[in-house]
Amino acid sequence: MKIAVISCIHGNYEALNEVLLDIDRHQVEQIYCLGDLVGYGPYPNAVVEMIRSLDIPTCQGCWDEDVVEGLNACECSYPSLLAEKRGRLAHEWTNQEIHPETRSFLAQLPLSLRDGNLCFVHGSPHSQHEYMLPDMHAFTAMERVLATGADTLFCGHTHIPYVRQLESGQLQVRVSSGQSSQRPNQQTSNFSAPLKRIVNAGSVGEPRHGRTNATYVLYDAETEQVTLREVEYDYQKTCAAIVEKGLPSIFAWRLARGLEFAERADDPTHVCER
Amino acid sequence: MVIWAILSGIEGNLAAYEAVLADIKRQRQPVEELYILGDIIAATPASANVIQRIRSPRDHEPEPQVCRGWWEEQLLILHGSGRTGEPTELIEYYGAEQVKALWDAIPRSTVNWIQSLDFGFFELDCLLIHGSTVSVSDELTPNTPPIQMLDRLMRMDANYLFCGRSGLTFQYEIQQGSITSSVTTLDHTAPPQATLVKPRQVIGVGNVGRIPGQATYTLYNPYANQVEFRTVRYGPRKGFQSI
Numbered sequence A: 001m002k003i004a005v006i007s008c009i010h011g012n013y014e015a016l017n018e019v020l021l022d023i024d025r026h027q028v029e030q031i032y033c034l035g036d037l038v039g040y041g042p043y044p045n046a047v048v049e050m051i052r053s054l055d056i057p058t059c060q061g062c063w064d065e066d067v068v069e070g071l072n073a074c075e076c077s078y079p080s081l082l083a084e085k086r087g088r089l090a091h092e093w094t095n096q097e098i099h100p101e102t103r104s105f106l107a108q109l110p111l112s113l114r115d116g117n118l119c120f121v122h123g124s125p126h127s128q129h130e131y132m133l134p135d136m137h138a139f140t141a142m143e144r145v146l147a148t149g150a151d152t153l154f155c156g157h158t159h160i161p162y163v164r165q166l167e168s169g170q171l172q173v174r175v176s177s178g179q180s181s182q183r184p185n186q187q188t189s190n191f192s193a194p195l196k197r198i199v200n201a202g203s204v205g206e207p208r209h210g211r212t213n214a215t216y217v218l219y220d221a222e223t224e225q226v227t228l229r230e231v232e233y234d235y236q237k238t239c240a241a242i243v244e245k246g247l248p249s250i251f252a253w254r255l256a257r258g259l260e261f262a263e264r265a266d267d268p269t270h271v272c273e274r
Numbered sequence B: 001m002v003i004w005a006i007l008s009g010i011e012g013n014l015a016a017y018e019a020v021l022a023d024i025k026r027q028r029q030p031v032e033e034l035y036i037l038g039d040i041i042a043a044t045p046a047s048a049n050v051i052q053r054i055r056s057p058r059d060h061e062p063e064p065q066v067c068r069g070w071w072e073e074q075l076l077i078l079h080g081s082g083r084t085g086e087p088t089e090l091i092e093y094y095g096a097e098q099v100k101a102l103w104d105a106i107p108r109s110t111v112n113w114i115q116s117l118d119f120g121f122f123e124l125d126c127l128l129i130h131g132s133t134v135s136v137s138d139e140l141t142p143n144t145p146p147i148q149m150l151d152r153l154m155r156m157d158a159n160y161l162f163c164g165r166s167g168l169t170f171q172y173e174i175q176q177g178s179i180t181s182s183v184t185t186l187d188h189t190a191p192p193q194a195t196l197v198k199p200r201q202v203i204g205v206g207n208v209g210r211i212p213g214q215a216t217y218t219l220y221n222p223y224a225n226q227v228e229f230r231t232v233r234y235g236p237r238k239g240f241q242s243i
């Protein structure tokens, strides 16, 4: 069985359409979506409508949460100050643009989805706002996968796709407990972690891997093979709509380059503890 | 030689705290720093006396450094300044009546002081905190899986994490570890890379006030990295005060 995993559409209807056509060409049986349906882009309602009409199981992204819950007072939802300032403008615009049905659809999205030994989340299993970058400490990454009980963890949120394999993990621990240090009850044990994988699905509507193409992933459940896909679409159409609709033009600029500098997180693993 | 005394969970039990202070005074190596990792209060009016005692150390007693615990967090939630809006955990663990009991037990005049408490301390390579880097409610025990322990240590990049949520005394050493990782992006495949883990520890510092007549706490020498757990027995019927 083949599945497709898409993430971070961000109101980019053109890109979503083109990715769905590409998925059609690959005999995919199931599509999963990792959230961030809205934010940055010009067509939040149309994107949500499309996902709903196709019945694509979707988990809630950081933008979906913020639009529903209202922007939290904690600035750490954003990776940097610049990203925060822009994000606020986009948030306000999106908040005014979306229909009540769109809002209630986003509100009921689950934080994670499960399919056999696969788990799907937006940021990390601990938070929609945590960035699991490819250079995250390997044991921290392993903890994130183990926290789900799955073998392969699909995530998004960083907008740059990757596959990370974690193997031969082992830890040796010694635990002493008991009331008195004179007669400690001491135990040494070895722990080994099974092979795990993290698959980042990239971004359909706001790619940041250095090119303008939309990205998503295909997964073959039989062979366990992951394919990172890059799909061309008419990004200029989306750029024009961004400007026309009065969104900050920086979103058009970066869409036309597939890059974002401001969102290189100051502290990517920081998770807000509100 | 520097010795730290690290304790947690006085829970409004002044007699227990006094017994621990007396034990600290008896140490051959003088204790220079006193860390109290939260839960100084509980839903009991005696908590006010403990706060009073902590805030006014006597001559030759180390100035206690106190951080926020689970009970303090519950109180702040009731006063609208916790990290969540509802005292869900308080009701779940102790029942709805405890909400009023806690509210009544702690004088309004001390709430500001409680609110000013730090979430934890980072001293040398040691993190001292009530629960963990995740929250005051995060309970680390001798049975916590190693990878979770390592995660809690690495979140703040601490070599030693002292915590008090479980109330247990334990020393959990991650002696060594390794893992291999390989990353493939659209543009290239990096060869597998091994990551080694350096030794780190989580130390449960015990609990002072929960069990009547018996308090546990921890002495630590940060230069020799030596941990000693102390058990102090106190109360009118005991023939001795310490073992």
Ligand SMILES: [Zn+2]
Binding pocket: A008, A009, A010, A036, A061, A157, A158, A159
């Ligand atoms: Zn996104």
Ligand SMILES: [Zn+2]
Binding pocket: A036, A061, A062, A063, A122, A128, A157, A158
């Ligand atoms: Zn996101």
